[in-house]
Amino acid sequence: MAILPHSLLPGPEAQVHSDRLRAVIDQAIRAAGGWIDFAGFMSLALYAPGLGYYSAGAVKLGAAGDFVTAPEMTPLFARTLARPVADTLAALHAAQPEVLELGAGTGRLACDLLLALAERDVVPERYRILEVSPDLRARQEVTLASLPERVRKRVQWCEHWPESFCGALVANEVLDALPVHRVGWRGAQGWVEIGAALEGGRWIPAERPLDNPRLLERLPDPAGWPVPYDTEIGLAAADLVATVGQSLRAGRAWFIDYGFPAREYYHPQRVGGTLMCHIRHHAHPDPLVFPGLQDITAHVDFTAVARAAAGAGLEVEAYASMASWLIAEGIVEELGRLPPEDAGRYLPAAAAVHKLLSPAEMGELFKVLVLRPGTGREPLPASLAG
C-alpha cells in the first residue's frame, strides 16, 4: 500500500532536495564498503548539513508540517512546566540560575515558558538554547522576536554544551530524535546488526554479525522472544544524558518523551521495535524512503537513559507518565483559568489538554524523567528497573 496519498507526494523541488541527500548517503554507504549501521544512516537522513530532515528548510512541526508536539498544541503545556522550573530557579537564586533548552523546535516552548516565568516574576538570567538545526534556530529567532524586549534579551543560542550549568534543563521530544542502532535476534544464529546497503541503486535493510562493543554491552535479554525479533538501542540518547551529568552542578533536568522502561521496550510482543517515520501527518515504519523529507524516530528506553544518568552522577527525582505529571503540576488548574465563555480560546485548549492526558493518546505513552545531581549510587525507582 502507498505510504502517502498522491496529493501529498513530494513536489519536484522537494524531490530534487531528497535526491541530493540520497546521493550523499549513497556515497557514505560506498565509502564504508557497501553497508552503514542504522545510526549512521539516521544521522545523515536527519542531520546531514544543509540536507538532513532537521538541518534543512522544510516545515517540520505543526499543522503544515509532519507532526505536532505538546508545546505546539497548547501554551498550557509550557505554563504547567513553568511551575517546577520556577521553583527550581527560585531555590537557586543566589547562583544566578539559567534555563537551558535542548532542541527547541520552533521556539514555541521557549516563548511560552519565558512568558509564564515572567508572570511568576522569575525570569532566568539567561535562557540558553542548544539547537543542532540551523533551520530550526532561524525559526526560533522569529518566534522569540515576539517576546517583550526585557524577556527576549535573556535568550541566547549556544553552539556547545556549557562546561558547567546551574538551573533548569528542558528537553521535549529530543531523545527520540537522536540516532539509534538497530539490532536483531535470530535465535540459534544469535544477534545481528541491521544497517543499510545499496542493491540495484536502492537502499535495503541489510544484516551483519553484531560486533560493536558498545552494543554488545547493552544487549537486552532475548529470553521468551519470538524469532526474528528486531529492536533498537539508543546509544546517542544515553550519551546525551551522560553529558548533562557532567555539566549540571545544581538544579534539575526534565526529559519529556515517548518511551518505556526496558522491560516494556524489549517486550516479547514488540517484535519489530519502535522505529517510526512521520511525513505530512502520516506515520509508517519505513526509514529508507523519502530521505530528508520525513522524520525518523524511535521510542526512548528510559531505563537505559536513567542508568546513563546515574553513571554520570545524576539521581532520578521522578519518573511518571505525562498525564500524572501534568496533573500533579497543575495543568487542570491552568485550563480552569481560561474563561469558558471565551469559546475560541477555551475549546482548543480543552481539546489539547484532553489529548495530553488521555491514556489513549499521549497521557501514558509519554513519560517525564526528572533528574538532579546526586551521587549516582541512588537506586533507580522500581518503575524503571529493567
Ligand SMILES: C[S@@+](CC[C@H](N)C(=O)[O-])C[C@H]1O[C@@H](n2cnc3c(N)ncnc32)[C@H](O)[C@@H]1O
Ligand atoms: C522532535 S523535535 C522537538 C522540538 C521541540 N522540543 C518540541 O517539542 O516541539 C527534536 C529537536 O531536537 C533537536 N536536536 C536533535 N539532536 C539534538 C542534539 N544533539 N542537541 C540539541 N538538539 C538536538 C532537533 O533539531 C529538533 O529541534
